[in-house]
Amino acid sequence: MKARLILVPIDFTPTSGAALEAATTLALSSVGKLLIFHVCERQGLAENLTYGLVYPDLSTVELTKKLAAVVPSDKSVPYEHRLLSGSPAGRILDIAESEHVDLIVLGTHGRRGIDRVLMGSVAEAVVRRAKCPVLAVKADVPSAVLAS
Numbered sequence: 001m002k003a004r005l006i007l008v009p010i011d012f013t014p015t016s017g018a019a020l021e022a023a024t025t026l027a028l029s030s031v032g033k034l035l036i037f038h039v040c041e042r043q044g045l046a047e048n049l050t051y052g053l054v055y056p057d058l059s060t061v062e063l064t065k066k067l068a069a070v071v072p073s074d075k076s077v078p079y080e081h082r083l084l085s086g087s088p089a090g091r092i093l094d095i096a097e098s099e100h101v102d103l104i105v106l107g108t109h110g111r112r113g114i115d116r117v118l119m120g121s122v123a124e125a126v127v128r129r130a131k132c133p134v135l136a137v138k139a140d141v142p143s144a145v146l147a148s
Contacts, residue, residue: 001133003030003102009092009122010038010070015107019137023105024072026135035099037082038067039091089125101132108136 008023010016020036027034040063060083067081084091096104108123127134 001030001103003027003032005099005101005103006030006032006034007092007096007099007101007104008034008036009088009104009106010036010067011088011107012038012066012070013107013109015109015138017107019105019107019135020070021073022135022137023103024074024077026103026105027072027077028074032077032102034072034077034079035082035095035101036067036070036079037084037095038063039088040083040085041088089122089129092122092126093129096130096132103132104130104134106134106136108138 003026006023006027008016008020010020020034023034026032040060064081064083067083070081072079082095084095086094092104092106095101104126106123106126108121123136127136
């Protein structure tokens, strides 16, 4: 599969770091570009928890700096950053369609049972509704990319 544009949602967890590593490898083999982005959702604690970590004290400027530090491990892979606001699954699907993304690579936390019911699953919503292929990456070990 040739993926010219690969969308990589980042929530600053080791799991999204593993997704970035996988996307970097795919971009190298496809001569593709990465679109690395974070969805900032400040409406409610429960909604924020569905996507990963909560950063209630970080301003947009601070989040932009945090996102700018997330880069592919191979410097030859082209990329760009975006910071968006809204519902994580909805924004992932919106940008995938509007940017004509060839592939979405995202981390999944692998929650099951009551945790999944309480926390929701952005990855599941994206896999079910995306119009392009989706690679869901689960990582149990921290990634060097986001370990700062």
